[in-house]
Amino acid sequence: MTSWFFKAYHQEQVILPADLSERQFQIRAATPADLHGVAEIISESFHSQQGIWGWAFPLLRLGIYEDLKHRLASPAPHHICLVAAETTGDGANNLVGTVELGVRFSNSWTQAGRSFPYLSNLAVRPQYRRHGLASGLLRNCEKVSQEWGFQDLYLHVLENNYQARQLYFKLGYRVHKVESNWNIFLLKSSNQILLHKDLRNNSSI
Numbered sequence: 001m002t003s004w005f006f007k008a009y010h011q012e013q014v015i016l017p018a019d020l021s022e023r024q025f026q027i028r029a030a031t032p033a034d035l036h037g038v039a040e041i042i043s044e045s046f047h048s049q050q051g052i053w054g055w056a057f058p059l060l061r062l063g064i065y066e067d068l069k070h071r072l073a074s075p076a077p078h079h080i081c082l083v084a085a086e087t088t089g090d091g092a093n094n095l096v097g098t099v100e101l102g103v104r105f106s107n108s109w110t111q112a113g114r115s116f117p118y119l120s121n122l123a124v125r126p127q128y129r130r131h132g133l134a135s136g137l138l139r140n141c142e143k144v145s146q147e148w149g150f151q152d153l154y155l156h157v158l159e160n161n162y163q164a165r166q167l168y169f170k171l172g173y174r175v176h177k178v179e180s181n182w183n184i185f186l187l188k189s190s191n192q193i194l195l196h197k198d199l200r201n202n203s204s205i
Helices: 032-046 051-073 133-147 162-170
Strands: 004-009 013-018 024-029 079-087 093-104 116-124 152-158 174-179 192-198
Touching: 024 133, 032 051, 032 079, 032 093, 032 116, 051 079, 079 133, 093 133, 116 133, 133 152, 133 162, 152 162
Parallel strands: 004 024, 116 152
Antiparallel strands: 004 013, 024 079, 079 093, 093 116, 152 192, 174 192
16 A cells, blocks of 8 residues: 655655555645646635636636735745645646645734734645545644744634534634624625634644
8 A cells, every 4th residue: 555645844844654545645835836736726626617607717716826926926934835746656746735824913813912823725626635635734734833933723714614614623623703794695605714723732733
């Protein structure tokens, strides 16, 4: 049986072996060459290609690509985009998942005068879900947060995204605040839930 390995790019490379699949993947820092693949994964995960939104999909994907390109070209002191890539014997590097981690400054979410790490754009291609890749991306973000000197991690999840909520709760995230959207009735959108994890009691790392 072959194995996955999770490789987190912080100050050093960290490899975490685990017999989880007959395929082999690595988690690493995104490079400029990955941007089109990352934009595709995020677009497919968060934006519909059906109905009237189908025509706008290429524009949404281009916008996501340009935002990523800007963030990678002018990185903040604490910012990282990780990708999960399937590796093959011929050296191919097929991107299947991604996540971003950055630092935000205090607002109504947390205590005044305090910065905190915030996780966003966690996405895995549909055919690769429910095999541990999202958990691997999250665990690597938690490691990076602690290396940056933080003991907390925050993220948002939609209230009706039950599968994602189940994953986060399983990994120790808890509800910090439920935020109502002003357009929830107009656009039939869902409330956002701000989740928090105390990394000092983190048994999953």
